Amino acid sequence: xxxxxxxxxxxSMVEVSxxxxxxxxxxxxxxxxxxxxxxxxxxIMAALDEKNVSYGILHDDINLAVEQKRYDENICVAKWDMPxxxxxxxxxYFYNIESHAAPVENEHxxxxxxxxxxxxxxxxxxxxxxxxxxxxxxxxxxITGRVVMQKKGVPVKVNxxxxxxxxxxxxxxxxxxxxxxxxxxxxxxxxxxxVINGDVDVSSGNIDFIGAVTVKGSxxxxxxxxxxxxxxxxGSVNGAxxxxxxNINIKIGSINSQIECKGDVKLGxxxxxxxRAEGSVESASFVGGEVFAxxxxxxxxxxxxxxxxxxxxxxxxxxxxxxxxxxxxxxTLGNNAVLSEERDRLEKQIAELExxxxxxxxxxxxxxxxxxxxxxxxxxxxLKTEALRNRLKMQSEVKKSKVRISEIDDTLQLTQNLSVxxxxxxxxxxTLRINACVLQVNAATNHARATVENGEIVFKPL
Numbered sequence: 001x002x003x004x005x006x007x008x009x010x011x012s013m014v015e016v017s018x019x020x021x022x023x024x025x026x027x028x029x030x031x032x033x034x035x036x037x038x039x040x041x042x043x044i045m046a047a048l049d050e051k052n053v054s055y056g057i058l059h060d061d062i063n064l065a066v067e068q069k070r071y072d073e074n075i076c077v078a079k080w081d082m083p084x085x086x087x088x089x090x091x092x093y094f095y096n097i098e099s100h101a102a103p104v105e106n107e108h109x110x111x112x113x114x115x116x117x118x119x120x121x122x123x124x125x126x127x128x129x130x131x132x133x134x135x136x137x138x139x140x141x142x143i144t145g146r147v148v149m150q151k152k153g154v155p156v157k158v159n160x161x162x163x164x165x166x167x168x169x170x171x172x173x174x175x176x177x178x179x180x181x182x183x184x185x186x187x188x189x190x191x192x193x194x195v196i197n198g199d200v201d202v203s204s205g206n207i208d209f210i211g212a213v214t215v216k217g218s219x220x221x222x223x224x225x226x227x228x229x230x231x232x233x234x235g236s237v238n239g240a241x242x243x244x245x246x247n248i249n250i251k252i253g254s255i256n257s258q259i260e261c262k263g264d265v266k267l268g269x270x271x272x273x274x275x276r277a278e279g280s281v282e283s284a285s286f287v288g289g290e291v292f293a294x295x296x297x298x299x300x301x302x303x304x305x306x307x308x309x310x311x312x313x314x315x316x317x318x319x320x321x322x323x324x325x326x327x328x329x330x331x332t333l334g335n336n337a338v339l340s341e342e343r344d345r346l347e348k349q350i351a352e353l354e355x356x357x358x359x360x361x362x363x364x365x366x367x368x369x370x371x372x373x374x375x376x377x378x379x380x381x382x383l384k385t386e387a388l389r390n391r392l393k394m395q396s397e398v399k400k401s402k403v404r405i406s407e408i409d410d411t412l413q414l415t416q417n418l419s420v421x422x423x424x425x426x427x428x429x430x431t432l433r434i435n436a437c438v439l440q441v442n443a444a445t446n447h448a449r450a451t452v453e454n455g456e457i458v459f460k461p462l
Contacts, residue, residue: 011036016047016077022142025053025078027062031071041066044077053078055145078143086137086153092130095120097183119194120181121210128164128181128188129173131156163190178228179211199235200225212246221256230263237273247279264295272308286310288327303423305329311338316420322427322441329430334418336411336435343408346401353394353401360391419451423462426450432457 010033018025025048029039044062048054056079065075122128134153142148158173160166161184165176175181179190192211196204199217207213212229219225221239230246237254244261253269264279275281275291284301289308291297297312299305303319307327310316313335322329332341367384370376376384418434422445430441432450439450439457448459 007034009034009036012039012071014039014044014047016044016051016053018051018053018143022144022146023080023082024076025051025143026074027065027077028072028074029065031069038069039066048077053143055141056080056143080142080148081140083140083148083150084138085151086135087132088154089134089156090132091156091158092132093188094127094129095181095183095188118204119207119209121178121208122175122181122190123178123210124175126175127172128175131158131171131173133169133171159185159187161185161187161189163192164188180209200240213244218252219257231261236268248277253283265293280314281312305331313338315418317423318421319423320425320427321420321422322430324427326427326429330433331420331430332433333420334435337433339408339411340433340436340438343405346405346408350398350401350405353398357391357394357398360387360394363387364391417451419449421449421462423447 010030012029012032014027014029016025016027027044027047029044032038041062044066045057048057058077058079061075062077065073134155136152137150139150140148158166158170160173163175163177163179164173164187166173173188175190177190177192179192180194181188181190183189194207194209194211194213196207196213196215196217198204200207200215200219200223204223206224206226207215208224208226210228212231213225213227214232214234215225216234218235219233219237219240219242224241224243225231225233226242227244227246229244231242231244231248233242233248233250233252236252237250237257237259239256241257242248242250242259242261244263246261247263248259248261248265248267250265250267253267253271254273255271257273259265259273259275260277262278265275265277265281267283270281270283270286270289270291272288273291274289275293277292278294280295280298281291281293282298282300284299285304285306286297286299286308287304287306289310291308291310291312293312293314295312295314297305297310297316297318299318299320303317305316305318305321306323307329309330309332311332313333316331316333321331332338364384364387367376367380367387370380371384420432420434424446426441426445426448428442428444432439432441434450434452434457437452437455437457445459447462449462450457450459452458
């Protein structure tokens, strides 16, 4: 028997192994010997079937391995489809959760040491946070064709505070009202009223708030409180500024301050303070101030108005007006009275402008005479041009002022049924202006009401 006849024919054999979690399958096939049959794709597929591998089979890789005769290599022939886990929900806040009082720096790098960022004004509809909802993900399959479930995303915990709303299918938190944005108890909330538990001073800085403001202490010199609604001060206001679109109430009183509001002003006392209100102004005493009220000025309680300037369009009430020392006190009542004051100012302004225009006219005459004799220097030509321009400007202002005076004169023909009520005494030193009428009080007048009759101010008993 020949040597070739003694050799044993060995066919190529394939072996398939599967991961315990059925995520992948591998194969290895041997080299045939002595004319044995080579491996075929069909035999490999049969081996996979025996191992229950029916999904994720890498047909291209199997075909290539057979074609390239990659004997004795460990070749991946099946892969699972890994499940795609869902993404957890998240929340992105547009404001810092933590708020610290510190001087605010503007865009020019200038630090305002009276603005400590205590207030975060926010208007209704303003976004506070954006919320990303969780995703479901997608299930996968192992190589046996069994479905492998994914891990679903977990929603983020969302707390909706007072004054805020969850909208857009739970994807957005917005301000539902105007107010101060604060972070409390794990949520942003909006307070319509800002409460300053102490004083408005270096510890709080200036207050500029879109809602109502309550100050449990006082407002000190050099500081300002501004509100789009009401301001309530439990203490006093000293050398400060208040401005409100609503009412202003000061429990104790005000000294050397400026107050402006679109509503009513009520304060315990008013000393050397400038007030302008679109409503009424009420205090137990007014001393040395300048007060303007679109409605009434009321001195209640002690009812003293002494020294200063007081203008009201509807009426003035007090117990005592002026003082025994003849404190200069100007009382102006009615819209016509206000217009009369404006008329006086305009007449004075016209006189000053006409005098200046006359001086410029004389200068122009002189310069014109000089120009006839010789050419003016550039400096004098410039002087002539400026003088002409300013004179024309002044003449235009005079013309406008005279038109305004004519309008005021027409309005002053109307009368108003107004009076100044003085429950106790009105002292000399008081000047009364009601509509277009003016009266200097020369003698103490008791229990009287000043009003206009037949074009003059008269006193009538209360």
